[in-house]
Amino acid sequence: MRHLLWMxxxxxxxxxxxxxxxxGTDRHRLIYGLKVLGEFLVVAFILGWILYFLPxx
Amino acid sequence: MAKxxxxxxASTPGKAWGIGVAAWAVPGLGxxxxxxxxxxxxxxxxxxxxxxxxxxxxxxxxxxxGTDQGLxxxxxxxxxxxxxxxxxxxxxxxLTNTGFAENAQRVTYEYxxxxxxxxxxxxxxxxxxxxxxxxxxxx
Numbered sequence: 001m002r003h004l005l006w007m008x009x010x011x012x013x014x015x016x017x018x019x020x021x022x023x024g025t026d027r028h029r030l031i032y033g034l035k036v037l038g039e040f041l042v043v044a045f046i047l048g049w050i051l052y053f054l055p056x057x
Numbered sequence: 058m059a060k061x062x063x064x065x066x067a068s069t070p071g072k073a074w075g076i077g078v079a080a081w082a083v084p085g086l087g088x089x090x091x092x093x094x095x096x097x098x099x100x101x102x103x104x105x106x107x108x109x110x111x112x113x114x115x116x117x118x119x120x121x122x123g124t125d126q127g128l129x130x131x132x133x134x135x136x137x138x139x140x141x142x143x144x145x146x147x148x149x150x151x152l153t154n155t156g157f158a159e160n161a162q163r164v165t166y167e168y169x170x171x172x173x174x175x176x177x178x179x180x181x182x183x184x185x186x187x188x189x190x191x192x193x194x195x196x
Binding site: 006021 | 110
């Protein structure tokens, strides 16, 4: 649970910066920031499940 | 192309360079100096929070020390340049020798490292944004 929390905090803070420095209207930047946040979370979940099944140990 | 670059160089006001340096030194300051309060607080808040959380999580900052030789010293250069992007917070830590110890035994060590590295990189983005606004290239 702690890992998920830190991952969400990381994605949120990064998305804030990406959204603020993006070009366009406030609405466009908000949507872009939310999209970046969503992409971070989805990619992290997918990679997490892929790594779960790989026999690294 | 060369003419265009020359024109852009000539049209960049000196103030923009100062704003760029201020934005690098103190995350968020570049925007606050230009009265972009919302942007400054969001960018500065995100970068500061990320940097402090990185230290709290036990991450470690990179630097080139005298003990590193050859390729090992070069390997430190890339993450150090990322950390250096945080500006004065990094320099303060360097002067006070804070955050340079490795706490690899902590569960959150890698998270801390990532937070510290990305805080610096995001501040480079914020710095470029502040510079562009000051130079009139962005609204």
